[in-house]
Each structure stands twice: as structure tokens, then as C-alpha cells.
Amino acid sequence: MDKVVVYDTTLRDGAQTEGISFSVADKLKIARRLVEMGFDYVEGGWPGSNPKDLEFFGQVARDPVLREKVTAFGSTRRKNTRPADDENLQRLCSCGVKTVTLFGKTWDLHVTRALNTTLEENLAMIRESVAYLKEQGLEVIYDAEHFFDGYKENPDYALATLEAAVSAGASTLVLCDTNGGSMPWEVEAAVRRVVEKFPRVTVGIHAHNDTGMAVANTVVAVKAGARHVQGTVNGYGERCGNADLCAVLPNLTFKCGFTTLPRESFSRLVELSRYVSEVANVHPYPQQPYVGMSAFAHKGGVHVSAIMKEPRCYEHIDPSLVGNRRRVLVSELAGQSNLLYKLRELNLDLPSQGEVARQILAELKELERQGFQFESAEASFELLVRRAANGYERPFVLESLRILTELKEGGAVHAEATIKLRVGDKVVHTAAEGNGPVNALDNALRKALEQFYPAIKRMRLVDYKVRVLDGTAGTGAVVRVLIETGDGQRTWVTVGVSPNIIEASWQALADSFTYGLLKQAE
Ligand SMILES: CC(=O)SCCNC(=O)CCNC(=O)[C@H](O)C(C)(C)COP(=O)(O)OP(=O)(O)OC[C@H]1O[C@@H](n2cnc3c(N)ncnc32)[C@H](O)[C@@H]1OP(=O)(O)O
Numbered sequence: 001m002d003k004v005v006v007y008d009t010t011l012r013d014g015a016q017t018e019g020i021s022f023s024v025a026d027k028l029k030i031a032r033r034l035v036e037m038g039f040d041y042v043e044g045g046w047p048g049s050n051p052k053d054l055e056f057f058g059q060v061a062r063d064p065v066l067r068e069k070v071t072a073f074g075s076t077r078r079k080n081t082r083p084a085d086d087e088n089l090q091r092l093c094s095c096g097v098k099t100v101t102l103f104g105k106t107w108d109l110h111v112t113r114a115l116n117t118t119l120e121e122n123l124a125m126i127r128e129s130v131a132y133l134k135e136q137g138l139e140v141i142y143d144a145e146h147f148f149d150g151y152k153e154n155p156d157y158a159l160a161t162l163e164a165a166v167s168a169g170a171s172t173l174v175l176c177d178t179n180g181g182s183m184p185w186e187v188e189a190a191v192r193r194v195v196e197k198f199p200r201v202t203v204g205i206h207a208h209n210d211t212g213m214a215v216a217n218t219v220v221a222v223k224a225g226a227r228h229v230q231g232t233v234n235g236y237g238e239r240c241g242n243a244d245l246c247a248v249l250p251n252l253t254f255k256c257g258f259t260t261l262p263r264e265s266f267s268r269l270v271e272l273s274r275y276v277s278e279v280a281n282v283h284p285y286p287q288q289p290y291v292g293m294s295a296f297a298h299k300g301g302v303h304v305s306a307i308m309k310e311p312r313c314y315e316h317i318d319p320s321l322v323g324n325r326r327r328v329l330v331s332e333l334a335g336q337s338n339l340l341y342k343l344r345e346l347n348l349d350l351p352s353q354g355e356v357a358r359q360i361l362a363e364l365k366e367l368e369r370q371g372f373q374f375e376s377a378e379a380s381f382e383l384l385v386r387r388a389a390n391g392y393e394r395p396f397v398l399e400s401l402r403i404l405t406e407l408k409e410g411g412a413v414h415a416e417a418t419i420k421l422r423v424g425d426k427v428v429h430t431a432a433e434g435n436g437p438v439n440a441l442d443n444a445l446r447k448a449l450e451q452f453y454p455a456i457k458r459m460r461l462v463d464y465k466v467r468v469l470d471g472t473a474g475t476g477a478v479v480r481v482l483i484e485t486g487d488g489q490r491t492w493v494t495v496g497v498s499p500n501i502i503e504a505s506w507q508a509l510a511d512s513f514t515y516g517l518l519k520q521a522e
């Protein structure tokens, strides 16, 4: 199986994403993770760009493991200068890495309009810059910026720029679809031509995603002979992003039979994707191919019924190959198969077929019609199922609840909740204050229950979300409340729905405590 060199540019091109700004510590953490997983190159940044990147390279230079794999990025020398006088090239030489990635202009439009120089001077800039870096003992990867646009408009000149880089000693020619506007068949034909023309160097691909083709363009480039792929974790990058390595790498490995990362690293791909999104402070994209939370989530009853017989019916690969997992969702689109699957998953010994199952499904669908959403509130779903079983006993029952809220001009909100509950054969009546009605309710419920269930002290509200379900009904709209609760060991989500936000909150809160107590008892 042919090896395809894997080159990550999350820390350079990924850092060009709107909203992402890595600290030096972030960059070091991500670089270490990538090296540990067997990425061949990790592009660290542009040492001539800013003090942060310089500091990063200072740390890399002192780390023998990172030094081997981290590359520094920069441009060819400025027009009409000598490489020895070019500040950018000097920084690349002195930053302590062994490999430098140099980008140069391929498209005549860029040479004349962006650089404002002659075609000959650009060839000299490429040739002299690469030769200078080689003289300093560096490996040079040459990124041909706008290769595909240049090749389309002036193929002879585009190829001449590559020739300039190769003749000066570049070991890899990376063809960049910088504007991300190329189609896969254009990429394939151009890559084939370059691979034929430059048989002694490695040809690579660097694709942007402006037409949604970055992954496809990367894969076809490899099919056409490229053996070096550049991309970013989660497809982060300028504008619409770069080729997502979380899709490129499993495609090349599992679909096309190439060697990329070590096999054992694939089972950590989901972990890598989440780790980088956490460090970048970007919410993970659930529908992301291979690694997204929904990549192997099944909702429709027909799908669930089939995957329970044969997972390949609705899964293109085994999710565990990339460290993902199959999930079955319960909703109004569920059939008995979803129920059966969930009961097994939750280890619940309840009937999944027959009359009880039909009743559970009917209740679930009716509640979803009213606005409940169980796929994101699995704790409430489990309680719904348990309540249908014989012998289920609720840990507490509400007798009555009253909440008073006082709001004074310019003063703080003051709320007081009075609650009457039945716990077994005892009735408890208590009141508590809070900074708002839900807080007062939470406090009153805790106060009433703690004497019976001390474990409640460990339960804490983690998140509280309200969504208006019918925007046209104004303040009379039905709302859905989702509450996430934790006890230091796990978290769970419950749901409530009502036109009254207090009632919806009560439902979600009561489910939350009930579920927590159930799990404590188990
Ligand atoms: C395709 C890519 O993604 S390339 C990477 C893009 N990333 C970045 O630009 C992030 C880092 N960049 C920076 O920090 C700054 O732009 C710097 C430090 C590199 C340069 O800053 P400045 O000197 O202020 O120049 P500025 O950013 O305004 O313009 C870029 C200059 O580089 C020149 N340039 C662009 N590409 C090249 C090239 N391949 N070779 C030589 N010069 C180039 C431009 O012509 C322009 O020069 P000019 O000012 O004489 O017209």
C-alpha cells in the first residue's frame, strides 16, 4: 500500500479561521498530540508574522521531538531583494526547525497584480529563496499558491514556477487550490500532468473548501498520483476552511487503501477532533463526517430496525474504526426497534414489544407532538419507560406548589417558593427563597427532599435552556425547558414543556432529581 505523507496545517492555516486564536500553550498542546498520533509534519506557523509564533518556535527548538516534525511557513523573498537581506527568510532559517514550507506565486495575475512585479522576477524569487534555504541545510516543501487557477489561465507559466522550485532543490511540490474554486476533475487532470512532469519529487495537494470540494479534491489528487496531503483538523481554515483531515485520512485509508497515519491512531480520531475543537473553543459540528456526534446516529425506525439486523445496512463503516460510536435516538420517528435498542443500551428489563411497548411509543409520540424532545433528554426518556413498568414507585409526589416573585423598581428580584410534597406516607411542607422563581423552586425542592435523600446535596444544575416552540404566540407561547444536572460523576438531561415556564421548569427539575435518585439507588 502506497504511503501518503500527512501534513497538518491546523496551527497555521487553521489559525486563519475567523474566531480562532491559539495561544502558544494551545499550539504546543495540539502539536504534541498530532506528533504523538503519527502526523508526518505539523506546520507550526509563520515565524516572520508575529511574536507569538516566534515564541512558539523558540519552544519547539528546545523540544527534540517537536523539532523533528514541526515545520515553519513563510513566503519567497520580497521582490528586488537578496535572500540574505530578507527578514522573513532569515526568521525561517533561524527558528530552529529542520523543514520549511515556502509559498510562492504561480498565477500570473497574482504576480502582476498582487506582487506588482514581472513574471521573470517571480521565477527568480522562487528559485533564489528555495536555493538559499537549501544552502542553510533545510528541507524545503514548496507550496504553489493558486496553482490550479494559474494552470488554467497560463499553464506554461504555472509549470515554469514549479520548475524553478524543483531546480533549486524543493523536495515536495504542493499544488494549492488557494481560492477553493476548482472542481475535482480539474484537480485530477492538473495533478496527473504535474506528477508526470516532475517524477523525482513528491507532489502534494492543499485544498480550500470554498465550493465544498476540499475533501473530494484532496482524494482525487491522491488518486492522480499526489503522495502528500495538507489539511486541518475539523477543516478549520480561512473563509470556508481547508480540507478536513478527519475525513481525508479515513477516506484515503479505509476507502482507497493508502497508508496514512498508523492504524492505531484512527481509533483516536474522534478524540483528536473534540480535543482540537475544545482548545480552539469552537463547538463541535455534529454532522461532521466520520467524527461528528451524529455521524452514526440513527433516528428513523426503519433504519434502526435494519441496523439491529445488520449494521452495514445504514453505516458505511464500523464507527469504532475512527473511535466513534453508534447512537440510537428516540423521538416521534421511532419504531419498536428504537425502543428495544434503547432498553438494551440502558440495561432495562422491560418489555420492548407488545402492548406495553406500543403504549410507551404512543405516549412518546404524543409528548413529542406537544413539544417534548427526548433525543436530547435521555434521562426523561428513561423515566417515561420506567413509569410504564409494573412496580415503579416515584421517590416523591407533588401535592402543591406556589411561587411569589417580587420585582421593585431599581431593586433586586426576590422570589419565594412554597412546596408541599408526599414522600412515601409522609407529607412535607417547606419554603425557600431564591434570586428568581426557578432558583427558589430548586431550593425549596432540595430543602424538602434532603432529609429523605441526602444524595441530593451532590446534584448540581449544569445547564438550563429555554426554547420558545411557537414564536407567533408571543408571551403565551409553549416553551421547552432542558435541564442538565450533574453529581460529580455523570451528567444527565431532562425536559419539560408547557405554556407556563414555571411548570415546564418544574417538570424538568422533578425529572432531574428523580433520575439522579434512581441512579444513586442503583
Ligand atoms: C495563501 C495563504 O494562506 S498565504 C498565508 C497568509 N497568511 C498570512 O498572511 C498571515 C501572516 N501574515 C502577516 O503576519 C503579514 O501579512 C506579514 C508579516 C507576512 C507581512 O506584513 P506586511 O509587511 O505588513 O505586508 P502586508 O501583509 O500588508 O502585505 C503582504 C506583502 O507580502 C507580499 N507577498 C505576498 N506573497 C508573497 C510571496 N509569495 N513572496 C513575496 N512576497 C509576497 C505582498 O506583495 C505584500 O507586499 P507589498 O506590501 O510590497 O505589496
Ligand SMILES: CC(=O)C(=O)O
Pocket (backbone or CB within 6 Å): 013, 103, 143, 144, 145, 146, 176, 177, 178, 179, 206, 208
Ligand atoms: C499556501 C496556502 O495556504 C494556500 O495557497 O492556500
